[in-house]
Amino acid sequence: MSDDYDSPWKEVVMHHFPEFMAFYFPQAHAQIDWSLPHVFLDQELAALSADAELGKRLLDKLVSVRKLDGDEQWVLVHLEVQGWRDADFAERMFIYNYRVYDRYRHPVASMALLTDENRHWRPTSFGWQQLGCTMQLDFPIAKMQDYAYVIPDLASQENAFALVSAAHLLAQNTRNDAHRRRIAKWKLTKMLYQRDWDRQRIIDLYRVMDWIMRLPPALEQRLRSGIVQLERRSDMTYLSSIERIGMEIGIKKGMEQGLQQGMQQGMQQGLEQGLEQGLEQGLEQGLEKGLQKGLEQGQRRGSADLLSLMLKSRFGPLSLPVQIMLEDAPADLLNQWAKNFVHADTLDAVFRTE
Structure with missing residues (x-):
């Protein structure tokens, strides 16, 4: 099975950014005024890179912070978490740095956490010297393998x-x-x-x-x-493990019930269609189509009913638009919403599709 590192890093950096800086970049952390709010500007960063193929990365963040030196000017922290060796990584850091500066005209501090397994890959700069002109970006890195x-x-x-x-x-x-x-x-x-x-x-x-x-x-x-x-x-129920296990059991039972109902409906519909189409050929085709359609409808219906119950138990009565959305949703979308439900704090979080 493949490991998923992207999603957890996005969540933990968002929720614990000051600790991230303190652990991996303590010198930078010591210069930031953490009594003032820091603001994530991820949508702006995405817009700055939308017109260029800058390569895959594990995570990138843009955060506005204030320093402790009394300067009223805010500083943009451009953060990359890179999970594999990339020959163009240092150049990408340079591109993001100047694009962010060009957009905001504020100081930009770029830094990177390298979580790959190559102990020797440590890009820290990008630039050139030509005809008396020097262009150079030096950026600090933290290397996961050092720990x-x-x-x-x-x-x-x-x-x-x-x-x-x-x-x-x-x-x-x-x-x-x-x-x-x-x-x-x-x-x-x-x-x-x-x-x-x-x-x-x-x-x-x-x-x-x-x-x-x-x-x-x-x-x-x-x-x-x-x-x-x-x-x-x-006597410390910190985790939602019981809820997660219960949800999985409930989904399994719901699917089994939906499958049984679908088989019954499919057989009945298949028999009716088969009789209408003819004795031998019509019965065979009708049963096959009816069973398939009935199974699909039964599974989807069972999943929708179970998800509706779970949503009501956590968020209260559901509005009519939400009920209609559950009624009309295909099976794959219901499965995605059920996965989102495990960690969702709001209905919007349940129905996200990204």
Whole structure:
């Protein structure tokens, strides 16, 4: 199974940006006034790069911050999290830097976290000298592999990104060994429970770990069973594991019920169509088409009904437009909404499609 690093990094950087800077770029963190709000400008960054093929990347962010030196001018932090070696990476950093400056006419500080597995790839500058003219961008980097030898120490540090770094490195180390990954993920989960952190912080960080350290379904179920037992012993229901397990069981039952109803409806419809079309050929074709259509309709209907119940339990009565949307949605879109529901705090988050 392939690992998904993009989504968890987007979430954790957005929610814990000051800690990100403190862990990976402490010198820059020390110069920023964190008593003032920092603002993410991701849509503006996307617009600046929309007209150019600048290559794939794990994550890019543009954040407006204020410094502690009393200067009223705000500074734009251009951040890249790069997950693989890219020969054009330093040039891309340069392109983004000057495009952001050209757009805002404010100082731009570019920096990069390199999470690839090549210890020696460390791009830090791009530029040229021609005919007496010098153009140069030097940017700081943090290298994830520099923490590979201190993973046990990472798991015991208080900064959230120490734990995220440990999860990322352990996911890389266990890419081809799901059993070792389950053991590592279980250890990190227990360490997370031991932290004296607020509930939402623990939930957010577990979601990131869960995303990064993906497991096959059987091993994931085994891990979740252990988490449920841990929650019962410690009387600390931090995670939504029971809800997630219950939702999966409910979806499975709903699909089974929909399948059964679909078969019954399909057989009846198929028989009717078959009789009308003729004895032998009509019966065969009618049954086949009716069964297929009935199965599809039954599965979709069962999924829609189950998702409606889950939404009502969390968000209250559903408006008429939402009910109509659930009624008309195809099966693949219902499945996507059911996945979104696991971590959604609002109805809008459930119905997002990106």
